Amino acid sequence: MIPANFEYYRPDSVAAALGILQEHGDEARVIAGGHSLIPMMKLRMAEVPHLIDLQAIAALRGISIEGGTVRIGAMTTQNELITHDDLLQAAPILREAALQIADPQVRYMGTVGGNVANGDPGNDMPGLFQALDASFELHGPEGIRSVPARDFYEAAYMTAREDDEILTAITFARTSGGYAYEKQKRKIGDYATAAAAVLLTKEGGKVATAAIAMTNLSDTPVFCADAAGALVGTECTTDALAAADAAMQAVIDPMQDNRGPAEFKRHVAGVILKRAILRAWSRA
Amino acid sequence: MAKKLVTLTVNGETHELAVEPRELLIYVLREKLRLTGPHVGCETSHCGACTVDLNGKSVKSCTVLAAQADGAEITTIEGIGKPDALHVLQEMFREHHGLQCGFCTPGMITRAYRLLQENPTPTEEEVRFGISGNLCRCTGYQNIVKSILAAAEQMNAMKEAAE
Numbered sequence: 327m328i329p330a331n332f333e334y335y336r337p338d339s340v341a342a343a344l345g346i347l348q349e350h351g352d353e354a355r356v357i358a359g360g361h362s363l364i365p366m367m368k369l370r371m372a373e374v375p376h377l378i379d380l381q382a383i384a385a386l387r388g389i390s391i392e393g394g395t396v397r398i399g400a401m402t403t404q405n406e407l408i409t410h411d412d413l414l415q416a417a418p419i420l421r422e423a424a425l426q427i428a429d430p431q432v433r434y435m436g437t438v439g440g441n442v443a444n445g446d447p448g449n450d451m452p453g454l455f456q457a458l459d460a461s462f463e464l465h466g467p468e469g470i471r472s473v474p475a476r477d478f479y480e481a482a483y484m485t486a487r488e489d490d491e492i493l494t495a496i497t498f499a500r501t502s503g504g505y506a507y508e509k510q511k512r513k514i515g516d517y518a519t520a521a522a523a524v525l526l527t528k529e530g531g532k533v534a535t536a537a538i539a540m541t542n543l544s545d546t547p548v549f550c551a552d553a554a555g556a557l558v559g560t561e562c563t564t565d566a567l568a569a570a571d572a573a574m575q576a577v578i579d580p581m582q583d584n585r586g587p588a589e590f591k592r593h594v595a596g597v598i599l600k601r602a603i604l605r606a607w608s609r610a
Numbered sequence: 611m612a613k614k615l616v617t618l619t620v621n622g623e624t625h626e627l628a629v630e631p632r633e634l635l636i637y638v639l640r641e642k643l644r645l646t647g648p649h650v651g652c653e654t655s656h657c658g659a660c661t662v663d664l665n666g667k668s669v670k671s672c673t674v675l676a677a678q679a680d681g682a683e684i685t686t687i688e689g690i691g692k693p694d695a696l697h698v699l700q701e702m703f704r705e706h707h708g709l710q711c712g713f714c715t716p717g718m719i720t721r722a723y724r725l726l727q728e729n730p731t732p733t734e735e736e737v738r739f740g741i742s743g744n745l746c747r748c749t750g751y752q753n754i755v756k757s758i759l760a761a762a763e764q765m766n767a768m769k770e771a772a773e
Contacts, residue, residue, distance in 0.1 A: 336677075
């Protein structure tokens with residue numbers, strides 16, 4: 327319950343935050359909403375001698391939708407995602423997913439950038455942004471670079487972000503067609519036993535494009551290109567769903583934990599994927 | 611580590627305090643300001659017994675550093691009503707038996723207070739989802755939901771009467 331002590335900083339620009347990060351190297355970490363990091367610090371699983379609070383950096387906030395591109399500042403909270411009406415028009419899957427994350431209090435504080443940068447495979451947004459083919463904007467001492475969500479996750483808590491970089495924004499194209507974020511969990515606030523993000527478009531009564539990613543079924547989110555490919559050109563028939571399931575099963579790698587053994591998670595993953603596809607199809 | 615001077619406006623009163631950066635807001639409220647209504651029921655940010663209103667948001671004060679709250683306006687259960695002038699929510703929790711041991715109640719009412727600001731006419735389902743960050747070991751929630759729905763109705767009637 328009691329974190330180890332640290333120095334606290336509240337810079338008001340990305341440049342100032344980067345300066346502190348550089349000065350202290352891996353002794354420093356940024357804090358966003360604090361709802362993954364503070365719990366880890368309370369359990370002394372994370373020790374952070376220099377804590378850089380990003381709350382005063384206005385450039386990290388806000389949602390903009392220009393042309394076909396949606397840009398979400400890293401410090402945007404889950405609650406802001408849920409209550410943003412233009413975002414609901416541009417990418418309704420975000421509200422559907424955010425409402426399945428944590429609980430009201432956590433959603434007022436927890437940020438989208440923290441969710442994706444954390445690297446915990448239990449987080450819901452990473453798979454969702456892989457399905458959306460989003461890019462993560464990283465600011466470092468050398469400048470800004472952009473990493474596709476589909477290339478960002480390496481292993482549990484290991485991402486393409488370098489220690490001296492800050493994830494500042496997420497961008498992706500406005501969506502059209504059907505969508506679903508389907509999550510099986512033991513109770514409110516739990517990480518998924520299995521969850522699926524599905525986006526698909528329809529043309530001439532058949533699936534024209536599809537994207538699928540699965541959550542908490544490996545040590546990273548799992549983008550399932552072949553499962554999505556199995557749907558294209560079909561009417562989401564039983565056979566197409568079975569083919570998508572088989573392709574998804576080939577790339578997930580669930581681990582046994584309190585949520586159940588691997589075989590059970592594979593079963594749940596299949597059920598969840600089917601539900602998500604059918605809901606997305608019904609909305610397409 | 612250097613202590614940090616923070617300014618917290620709590621229940622309308624401004625306090626300047628020197629805190630260690632690691633001090634959690636819940637402990638500053640309870641131990642320094644002696645506002646012992648908000649409680650600690652867990653160390654994993656689940657139970658919501660420590661819920662306070664911070665800059666118009668329901669937050670779990672066990673998962674906020676006092677340093678992060680520097681400059682914030684905070685309302686605790688002590689600022690929602692007084693023993694001789696209860697808030698409607700407090701009246702309704704009493705009338706509808708929305709509490710037993712009372713340990714979750716300050717957090718529960720503080721959360722319900724914000725929920726009804728954002729959604730003055732919630733359905734039962736919306737109330738249940740809206741308080742899902744608050745655990746209760748005693749009531750089974752049923753009477754808490756009744757209390758909140760009754761409070762919403764009364765608050766709306768009072769608002770209408772005032773117009």
